[in-house]
Amino acid sequence: MIGLYRSGTSPLHKIGPGTKLLAVVLWITTLSIWGNNPAIWSVALVGVFALFLVAFGSVRFFLKNLWTLRYLVLIGLIPQLIFEGVGPAINNTARLIAGIMVAILFTLTPHSLESSMPWSGRQPRWPVSAFGRPLSA
Numbered sequence: 064m065i066g067l068y069r070s071g072t073s074p075l076h077k078i079g080p081g082t083k084l085l086a087v088v089l090w091i092t093t094l095s096i097w098g099n100n101p102a103i104w105s106v107a108l109v110g111v112f113a114l115f116l117v118a119f120g121s122v123r124f125f126l127k128n129l130w131t132l133r134y135l136v137l138i139g140l141i142p143q144l145i146f147e148g149v150g151p152a153i154n155n156t157a158r159l160i161a162g163i164m165v166a167i168l169f170t171l172t173p174h175s176l177e178s179s180m181p182w183s184g185r186q187p188r189w190p191v192s193a194f195g196r197p198l199s200a
Contacts, residue, residue: 075118075172083169091162098158107161111168118172128167132160 070076075083090107097103115125136156143152 069119069171071118071172073118073172075114075168078172080173083172087166087169090165094158094162099154101154101157104154104157104161107165108157111161111164114165114168118168128164129160132163135163136160 078086094104094107098107112125115128116122119125136159139159140152140156143155147155
């Protein structure tokens with residue numbers, strides 16, 4: 064996870080992890096329920112792109128992360144093209160990409176990673192003695 068972390072001061076970096084997790088769940092649920100409508104997954108893809116620009120300010124970074132999904136897209140797209148046809152294949156693949164990209168985005172922008180690192184030099188938020196153990200060994 065540390066290798067994936069991208070520091071920044073964007074609004075997405077300031078959102079807490081619980082809020083991000085809820086957003087991912089709602090995003091993917093929305094894509095699952097109403098994603099058969101091309102307008103929904105089109106808005107979702109444009110929304111993910113916009114969120115990447117807000118968080119990192121780089122189209123290249125978005126495309127780099129999109130490129131990492133190429134094999135997953137091919138594994139999902141080719142059988143659907145053979146058995147389902149072009150329309151459902153594009154629809155399902157676009158929903159898959161939009162869902163995974165928002166999960167990638169929120170993984171790359173953790174809220175309090177610095178404060179939770181043991182080498183950060185900060186005291187824990189709650190005293191360890193609150194859990195029944197003294198602070199000193």
